[in-house]
Amino acid sequence: MTSSIPAVATRTAEDATLQAVFLDLDGTLVDTEGFWWEAEAEVFAELGHILDDTHRGVVVGGPMTRSAGYLIRATGAEIGLAELSGLLNARFAARIAGGVPLMPGAHRLLAELSAHAVPTALVSASHRTIIDRMLHSLGAANFRLTLAGDELARTKPHPDPYLTAAARLGVDPARCAVVEDTMTGVTAGEAAGCRVVAVPSVLPIPPAEGRTVVRSLEEVDLPFLRSLITESRGGVY
Incomplete structure (x- = not known):
């Protein structure tokens, strides 16, 4: 590169x-890698999609835009990239609020x-x-x-x-x-x-x-x- x-x-x-x-x-x-995965799984469950562990290996360690974009394509969820990124960041932030x-x-x-x-x-x-x-x-x-x-x-x-x-x-x-x-x-x-x-x-x-x-x-x-x-x-x- x-x-x-x-x-x-x-x-x-x-x-x-x-x-x-x-x-x-x-x-x-x-x-916190587990925290991110839990946040992603929860948000997508609310959108009507269940994430399995095959997705986890793709999104781990990546930037939010790449991970969120991949999950939208993989699940077909009807949500925009910016909106999903905001939901995921907010859910993760809530999980780490106590340290x-x-x-x-x-x-x-x-x-x-x-x-x-x-x-x-x-x-x-x-x-x-x-x-x-x-x-x-x-x-x-x-x-x-x-x-x-x-x-x-x-x-x-x-x-x-x-x-x-x-x-x-x-x-x-x-x-x-x-x-x-x-x-x-x-x-x-x-x-x-x-x-x-x-x-x-x-x-x-x-x-x-x-x-x-x-x-x-x-x-x-x-x-x-x-x-x-x-x-x-x-x-x-």
């Missing part, structure tokens, strides 16, 4: 170390990155209103930057979200680590030229060159993330 967002110029070997960490939200830091559960290892990882002053960005396909609600559980101070799916013309699986985050932080995408839970997000991170850590939530993600697959955020810490960059640069620190 191509993008009109310019990448930051490559830096010297002396700088070849981890410059920033980009974290996905739903299914990566917070255990959201963090994924195992998320709190410890955020605290570690903050303690070491590692520039950290939250890069999500969710809308800004949803992100801001979840930041109450995650701690807004843990992030140098947050980027929502409705703030860009193109979101994941395009590389634009991660290229935008890198440009705004003034870092080289090749020296940034991305942590994602879906193939949609993994594709975006890899297309941006970042080193990607996949922590599969709903669907499995196969290993690939330049991609590390782990079972949980409990396996991810700062030394581990730093090693991804130094290894890709021939061990230069």
Whole structure:
């Protein structure tokens, strides 16, 4: 995939170390993929359609417009994309009003990155209103930057979200680590030229060159993330 967002110029070997960490939200830091599916199932039931699990594998990790558009086509529901997106966001927002559960290892990882002053960005396909609600559980101070799916013309699986985050932080995408839970997000991170850590939530993600697959955020810490960059640069620190 191509993008009109310019990448930051490559830096010297002396700088070849981890410059920033980009974290996905739903299914990566917070255990909410099930909440989204429940919201979608409830809304479509009210529209007279029953969703089965075959649809879940398609909509997980995607931007709202893609997921909602797919479900309209798959069910034949008589509703517009904008109206459905509004209903789904409202239903999901109601579910997370009391806070959201963090994924195992998320709190410890955020605290570690903050303690070491590692520039950290939250890069999500969710809308800004949803992100801001979840930041109450995650701690807004843990992030140098947050980027929502409705703030860009193109979101994941395009590389634009991660290229935008890198440009705004003034870092080289090749020296940034991305942590994602879906193939949609993994594709975006890899297309941006970042080193990607996949922590599969709903669907499995196969290993690939330049991609590390782990079972949980409990396996991810700062030394581990730093090693991804130094290894890709021939061990230069």
